[in-house]
Amino acid sequence: MADIRTRAPEVRTAEAVAENGSEAVLASPRVDRLPHQYDPVEPAALTVKDMDFFYGSKQALKNINMSFPEKKITALIGPSGCGKSTLLRCLNRMNDLIPGTHLDGSIEYKGINLYDSRVDPVEVRRRIGMVFQKPNPFPKSIYDNVTFGAKVNGFRGNTDELVEQSLKQAALWEEVKGDLKKSGLALSGGQQQRLCIARCIAVSPEIILMDEPCSALDPIATLKIEELMKELQKDFTIIIVTHNMQQAARVSDYTAFLLAGEEGYGQVIEYGPTEEIFTNPRDKRTEDYITGRFG
Amino acid sequence: MAALPGAAADIRELQATGSVARRQRISRLSRYLLLAMSLLGVLALVGLGIDTIINGWSRLSLDFFTNYPSRFPDQAGLRSSLIGSIWVLGLVIVVVVPVAIGTAIWIEEFAPQNFFLEIVKLNLSNLAGVPSIIYGVLGLAVFVRFLGFGSSILAGSLTLFLMILPMTVIASQEAIRQVPVSTRQGSLALGATKWETVWSHVLPGALPGMITGVILAIARAAGETAALIMIGAFTFIAFDNTSINDDFTTMPIQVYNWTVRPQEGFRQNAAAGIIVLMTVVLSFNFAAAILRERFRND
Numbered sequence: 001m002a003d004i005r006t007r008a009p010e011v012r013t014a015e016a017v018a019e020n021g022s023e024a025v026l027a028s029p030r031v032d033r034l035p036h037q038y039d040p041v042e043p044a045a046l047t048v049k050d051m052d053f054f055y056g057s058k059q060a061l062k063n064i065n066m067s068f069p070e071k072k073i074t075a076l077i078g079p080s081g082c083g084k085s086t087l088l089r090c091l092n093r094m095n096d097l098i099p100g101t102h103l104d105g106s107i108e109y110k111g112i113n114l115y116d117s118r119v120d121p122v123e124v125r126r127r128i129g130m131v132f133q134k135p136n137p138f139p140k141s142i143y144d145n146v147t148f149g150a151k152v153n154g155f156r157g158n159t160d161e162l163v164e165q166s167l168k169q170a171a172l173w174e175e176v177k178g179d180l181k182k183s184g185l186a187l188s189g190g191q192q193q194r195l196c197i198a199r200c201i202a203v204s205p206e207i208i209l210m211d212e213p214c215s216a217l218d219p220i221a222t223l224k225i226e227e228l229m230k231e232l233q234k235d236f237t238i239i240i241v242t243h244n245m246q247q248a249a250r251v252s253d254y255t256a257f258l259l260a261g262e263e264g265y266g267q268v269i270e271y272g273p274t275e276e277i278f279t280n281p282r283d284k285r286t287e288d289y290i291t292g293r294f295g
Numbered sequence: 296m297a298a299l300p301g302a303a304a305d306i307r308e309l310q311a312t313g314s315v316a317r318r319q320r321i322s323r324l325s326r327y328l329l330l331a332m333s334l335l336g337v338l339a340l341v342g343l344g345i346d347t348i349i350n351g352w353s354r355l356s357l358d359f360f361t362n363y364p365s366r367f368p369d370q371a372g373l374r375s376s377l378i379g380s381i382w383v384l385g386l387v388i389v390v391v392v393p394v395a396i397g398t399a400i401w402i403e404e405f406a407p408q409n410f411f412l413e414i415v416k417l418n419l420s421n422l423a424g425v426p427s428i429i430y431g432v433l434g435l436a437v438f439v440r441f442l443g444f445g446s447s448i449l450a451g452s453l454t455l456f457l458m459i460l461p462m463t464v465i466a467s468q469e470a471i472r473q474v475p476v477s478t479r480q481g482s483l484a485l486g487a488t489k490w491e492t493v494w495s496h497v498l499p500g501a502l503p504g505m506i507t508g509v510i511l512a513i514a515r516a517a518g519e520t521a522a523l524i525m526i527g528a529f530t531f532i533a534f535d536n537t538s539i540n541d542d543f544t545t546m547p548i549q550v551y552n553w554t555v556r557p558q559e560g561f562r563q564n565a566a567a568g569i570i571v572l573m574t575v576v577l578s579f580n581f582a583a584a585i586l587r588e589r590f591r592n593d
Contacts (some may be wrong), residue, residue, distance in 0.1 A: 094484060099408055126486035136477035138496060148495065149485030196481070203485055 003063060038272040040254055042069035044108075045207050046091055046128075051105035052265075053083075053090060053115040055098070059265040060086050064105070066256060068207075073238040075252035075274065077245055079294065080257040083266025085240045088209050091239065092128040095123040126153055129205035133212040135192035137184030139197075141165075142176050144151050145184045146197055147204040163203055167236075170198035171228050190221025197228065201236075208232065210240040214247065226251050245290060249278050257286045335479055344573070351566025359567060363533040364471050364549065365468055368560025371570060375532040376549035379448070380517065382536045383545060386452035387516055389510070394456075395512075396498075396505055399467030404493050423461035430458040431525025446527030447537040459512040466508025470501035503590030505584045514579035518572065520547040548574050 018087035022119060053061040060085045068074050068091075089095045090103060093114060106113040114124055138145050146163045147155075155162065163180065167173040171196040176182070200208060210229075212221040219276055223289040229238055229251055242248050248255050255278070256271040270277060270286045281287045288294055311319050361373025406412045434454030444450040474497050482492040523529075523545055529552065531542045544552075546568060553565040 027493065033456065092484065094480070095482070122486055122488055125484055129486075130484040132477065132484075135476065136475075136481040138478060138481065139500065148482070149487065152485070152487045152491045153496075199485065 010254060037065060037268070038254075039067055039211050040069040040072070040273075042072060044068060046239075047085075047108040048090075049106045050104065050142045051090070051107065051110065053095070053103050054101065055057060058099040059263070061090075062265040062267050064268055065233060066268055068237060068239055069254060070239040071233060071235075072253040073251055074254040074256065075248035076239070076241045076256050076258060077243070077248050077289075078287065079260075079267070080243070081266075082260045084093060085211055086115075086139050086266070087258070088130075088211055088239065088241045091209055092122050093208075094130065094132055096121055122272060127160070127205050128207045128209060129200040129203060130199055130209045130211065131193070131196050132214050134216050135189060135193050135196050137187070137195050139183065139185055141181045142184050143180040143186075146202050149199055153203055155202075166198040166202040168194075169201050169232070170262035171224065171231070172195045172198055186252050188221070190217050190224060193217060193225060194228065197225075197232075201232075205236065206238040207239065210238065212241055215243065222247070249274060257287055257289060258279075259281075259289070296338050330539075347569050347573075351563055351568070351570050354567035355565045355570065359564075364531060364552070365494050368415070368553075371553070371561070373546060373549060373562055373571060375534065375536075376544045376546045376568075377571075378536050378544035379528075379532065381453065382448045382541075382543065383451050383523075384513055384517055386448060386539060387455050387459070388513060389454065390456045391459060391512065392509055394462035395460055395509070396462075397569055398464045398468050399471055399472075399505075400493060400497070402464075402540055403468055403471045404489065404497065419461050421465055423465060427458055427519055428521040428525060431522030432455065434522060439541040439557065444539070446530070446542055447540045448536060448543045451523050451528055451543060451545075452539070454526055455516045455519060458522055459516050462515070463508050463512045466511070467501070469503045470504025470508065471497060473504060474500040503586055505510045507587045510579050510583040510586070514576045514583070517576055517579065518547050520545075520551055523548055524551075544573075548557045 003205065006158060018040075024101060024223075032160060047067045048064050051064040052059060053064075057211055061280040064087060065208060076087060078084050083089060088094065089106060095101045097101070106115060108114070109124075109127070112119065138148065140148070143159075143163055146166050147159050150159070150162055163176075167176065176187070176195075184192065187195060193216075197213075214225050217225065228269075229240070240252065252274045254272065255274045257269045257277065258266045259269045270281060270283045277286065278290060281290060302573065345516075357371045360377065361374055362370055363375050366372040373386035402416065406415075431454060434450060434457070438444045438453050440447055444453075477493055478500065482496050484490070487495070527542075528544050528548050530542060530544060532542060534541075534542055541593050550565050550568040550572060553561040553568065
């Protein structure tokens with residue numbers, strides 16, 4: 001590991017990335033771009049550009065620049081309060097629900113800025129779904145839980161098939177197929193979370209955001225969800241916030257490490273393929289976090 | 296005091312003595328004192344109830360319910376006031392449910408969180424404490440006179456509606472707040488609009504609490520006397536109401552009417568009327584309590 005400290009931080013500048021042939025190179029050089037940035041080779045599902053985020057007058061995120069690659073799992077890690085959940089919620093405009101927030105910069109989805117004034121958040125959330133930290137199934141039957149999102153979004157097809165397909169994809173079908181009328185709240189924590197994933201999938205989003213989906217679950221349920229994620233990745237882009245580094249190392253293809261400085265706002269310190277981040281981090285702060293010296 | 300390690304201690308070591316005994320006595324005393332104070336209210340109510348039942352029980356009979364009021368106590372009955380109460384309360388329910396629930400939903404879910412909203416909320420809680428006779432005066436001026444409804448069921452219902460609106464809105468607001476934020480977030484994250492979220496998740500979740508609030512408000516309206524006297528319901532009605540434009544009277548007004556008559560027989564009538572009224576009001580409250588328990592989210 002000794003060579004990390006001797007390797008100059010300049011290696012990972014925009015020029016170096018261009019030399020290495022990344023397809024996601026931008027035409028104009030970014031000013032103020034932090035070192036240790038990385039542009040994945042895969043096409044981007046979402047691209048965050050020069051993003052600053054404020055809760056009222058308090059800045060929570062500064063100068064976020066990253067692309068989330070399609071059909072891959074990207075993990076956001078970092079100590080508590082670094083802004084990773086805030087960043088996640090920006091991606092599907094859930095932060096709009098909090099009064100007084102505002103965002104500078106842009107988040108691009110298929111070339112469209114999600115924060116353009118003409119864009120409707122409801123349309124955004126149809127395409128970018130979210131699973132929350134504490135499972136929150138509706139106090140309705142399992143069947144109605146799965147069909148709700150699809151129905152409000154105009155689904156006209158066979159709901160029985162939709163329910164079966166979604167529950168199968170969420171690895172829950174076998175356990176509940178006997179009684180779909182049972183209340184969603186009567187399931188165990190891990191099953192409830194898979195139900196939430198099933199209802200998210202039923203809307204056919206392209207991207208699924210997961211905000212610490214396993215932190216309220218026991219280790220066995222956690223493992224099941226992690227296996228599920230690897231399956232889901234074939235059809236969906238997944239972005240997951242986790243405070244569990246081992247989980248990020250197990251599950252994700254790319255990892256971004258965020259840290260909040262003394263000024264209080266979070267920034268991306270390092271972003272790259274998971275393997276590299278965890279075996280060969282370039283920033284000392286990343287290395288400290290990963291080895292458990294803080295956080 | 297030091298015994299051999301492992302040896303059994305004398306029980307007197309752990310019995311209350313001295314200052315501990317004194318402190319415990321005070322604690323026990325306070326417990327009985329508080330019990331006595333609580334019983335005071337209960338006993339007063341029970342005493343009143345027993346007194347009323349003794350006075351009025353014998354008067355309860357079928358003709359008491361089917362007779363109109365009369366100069367003669369033994370021929371007087373609750374018929375017109377019972378029917379009048381049913382009409383008035385029925386119309387109040389029809390008006391208050393949509394308005395109160397709609398207002399509560401607007402305040403809790405849709406209204407921008409600004410200073411104006413705070414004023415609205417402050418006004419609402421103040422209005423809940425305004426004496427009912429003021430609502431009676433308002434009803435007289437606006438519904439009876441200005442809008443020309445006269446001393447009709449319509450005017451009476453609208454007056455009572457205004458009177459119970461603040462408390463019903465507040466109860467509905469509380470019910471809406473019981474629905475967890477996570478449910479709303481889950482719905483919105485699926486691409487539902489705010490209204491779809493309210494209709495499919497918030498309303499069904501808040502409905503039991505809202506119904507409880509409405510039942511309690513109706514129980515309040517059922518016993519209202521002053522406001523309706525103000526709008527002109529203290530009158531001799533010897534017919535069955537068939538339209539909302541009819542003049543009317545209600546049970547509490549009829550009871551009041553009987554209590555101010557000199558004849559002894561009317562006092563019996565009043566007591567019997569009170570038994571009927573209390574039964575109605577208590578059953579409403581009981582129904583509300585059962586509903587609340589049944590849908591309690593534990």
